[in-house]
Amino acid sequence: MTASRFAGLSLDGTLHTDPAETAYAAADFGGIVSHTPAAVLRAGSAEDISAVLRVAAAHGIPVVARGRGHTSYGQAQVRDGVVLDLGGLDTVHRITEDHVVVDAGITWDALLAKALEHGLTPRVLTDYLGTSVGGTLSAGGIGGTSHRYGVQTDNVLSLDVVTGDGVRRTCSPTESPDLFHAVLAGFGRCGVIVRATLPLVPAPDRVRRLKVYYPTAAELLARQRELLADGRFDFLQGEILPSEEGWLYLLDAAAYYTAAEEPDDRALAEGIGYDAGRDTIEDLGYREFATRLDDTVTYLESTGDWRAPHPWIDLFLPDRATDAFVEGIMDGLKLADLGASGLILVYPVPAAVLNTRLFRIPGGDTIFLVAALRTAGSPGIASEMVESNGRWHGTALDLGGTRYPIGALPFTDADWRNHLGETYQPLFDTKARYDPENLFPA
Ligand SMILES: Cc1cc2nc3c(=O)[nH]c(=O)nc-3n(C[C@H](O)[C@H](O)[C@H](O)COP(=O)(O)OP(=O)(O)OC[C@H]3O[C@@H](n4cnc5c(N)ncnc54)[C@H](O)[C@@H]3O)c2cc1C
Known part of the structure; x- marks a missing residue:
């Protein structure tokens, strides 16, 4: 019918x-x-x-x-x-020396490939580039350069949006700003992003990537805070990984460079506990680095894990509570709680660079992303992991944290209201204007 x-x-x-x-x-x-x-x-x-x-x-x-x-x-x-x-809407309409105009169904991978032909790159890339521009602009889009530039939604010049009444509208910080701010990180509530104009910057030629392992979460977090303050790395992330010897606390940091200004490895590694016998320094092409997950994806496709259930949870913690939160989740955490190929991402971003209204973050000067990338071997295990996500979320809320709503966790209307806080009413007033029949998700 x-x-x-x-x-x-x-x-x-x-x-x-x-x-x-x-x-x-x-x-x-x-x-x-x-x-x-x-x-x-x-x-x-x-x-x-x-x-x-x-x-x-x-x-x-x-x-x-x-x-x-x-x-x-x-x-x-x-x-x-x-x-x-929107998968078929993937045209790159225009590239200039400082911006690109694309259809929103294009993947970041395809956009990056095109931008690199011009020696350019978006400022922020997610770890995996198979997502669409419209999809991450509807969520946030956090990556290893977010400590410098915020999330992808902080790096948008304008959007074309088809709203719930079927009208195509252009919006930006100065043109229909109500729509612009309701669409960025708005999970498609007011309309469909069909085109985006995004800033581009000169792409680095190469990347010097350091991986340094610490014995505890506290040490990893402390080093990340120091590195955030001294700004020596362009890319700053971290992971908690399972190994046969127990959990590994990995700093994953990189300096971008052009051929003329090769970085000094000794200076990059200074004072961060780098151990040449245990840790690594790699030199990679920029695109090779940006697509660093491709081999893992190919492997996970071959094992079937890529198609297994993924009860992921992404949370943001205020700096002051991050150590307690991470220690709490690591207390008794078993490999089975993350599943095969599971890991936990943890890295800091200063709040000052995060300016997207609907990208809800905790208070304080610095926030940490803490994300459990879980893989479930069966639907039963997936539901247990979703329950665990709920417990983590509850603890995070008690500590002043927020959720990045891309993951696996039921969210009631009351949860959304709580999540959106003071942005809730303005968002729903805007939705009433642009989606009067309430066609898009509430
Ligand atoms: C392997 C992997 C790695 C990831 N790494 C990162 C990472 O590093 N950083 C990060 O931030 N996220 C990451 N994510 C999460 C991912 O960026 C988000 O889930 C993103 O929303 C997915 O984009 P998509 O195109 O698949 O969107 P979809 O899943 O198709 O849609 C996501 C949401 O956006 C809405 N939407 C989609 N397109 C539009 C549009 N054009 N207009 C309006 N609304 C729209 C949908 O209705 C839905 O609410 C990762 C996900 C995976 C699977």
């Missing part, structure tokens, strides 16, 4: 109702929840999205935008509604 409403629409792309397509759109990287839509629009143009939204508005049919489906808990799914899949 729902799908028949769209019969006769003239589209550049295609509208699908067959089980293979609806099953595709009912699945995501999380592999935990599955809501089957009535139809999937493989959009061939922004006009397709407008046309489908007008019909959806006339009949009250729910819709959701989908980039590459890499969220973990149905964020890009809609039961009995229409999934607006």
